[in-house]
Amino acid sequence: MPPDTIVSKSTCGRRERWSSEEDELVRSTYPDYRCMTRALSHRSLAALKNRAGHLGVVRRRELWTNVGVKRLQLAWESNVLDAELMLLFPSMSLSRIKSKARHLGLRKREPHLVVFEDRALDSIRRRAATCSMSFVQLDRLAGTGRFFQKSIRRPNLKYIMRAAAVLGGEVAVEWREAD
Structure with a gap:
């Protein structure tokens, strides 16, 4: 062979079949191609990526249409x-x-109120939302600390009365008639 002839490391068009051990290694180490190339040094990066796609382990990202x-x-x-x-x-x-x-620059969404199944708390929270008042503002105006911000489910009559007054309402007690 002349000294200026280039000898490549490739198999010159001959493809080596993938063994089940190699396939398992690709499945278990995906997406760490660095680890794959160390373990399978006779395979190129393109071959490893192609095999991962062929085995179905590649996570395909959906494009936005x-x-x-x-x-x-x-x-x-x-x-x-x-x-x-x-x-x-x-x-x-x-x-x-x-x-x-x-x-896309879409505006911030309005938070959805969680229903507490306590009529007084739910009513105050809905009223504050319709008045475009945040719970931070409600707590500040009513002097309730962070009661409404923390969304505490235990009713505190003192804080409920203060919030009702700030929102222009009043608290009333209803009695159920015994049969």
């Missing part, structure tokens, strides 16, 4: 719950959906 973006905008403007967003985009994580909304 114009239809998907429009659906997100409509849902965001309708102030749907996070669970409904997950149903609209089942192949995407909630953080990815919210990240796209921030990227």
Whole structure:
């Protein structure tokens, strides 16, 4: 062989078959390609990536289409719950959906009030929301510390009376008639 002839390390068009041990190594170490290339030094990075795709271990990311973006905008403007967003985009994580909304410059969604099943607390929280008053403002004006901000479910009559007065209401006791 002449001294200026280049000899490559490749198999010159001959492909080496993948063994079941190699396939298992690709499955168990995905997505750590550095570990794969150390363990399978005779395989190229492109071959490892191709095999991972062939074995179905690659996590494919769904791309945002114009239809998907429009659906997100409509849902965001309708102030749907996070669970409904997950149903609209089942192949995407909630953080990815919210990240796209921030990227699009969509306004911050209004928080949904949790129902406490205590008439007085629920009524005060709904009234504050309709008056566009945050719980921080309500606590500050009523002098209730952080009672409404923390969303404490135990009713405190003193704080309920103060909040009702700030919101322009009053607290009344109703008696049920015994049969």
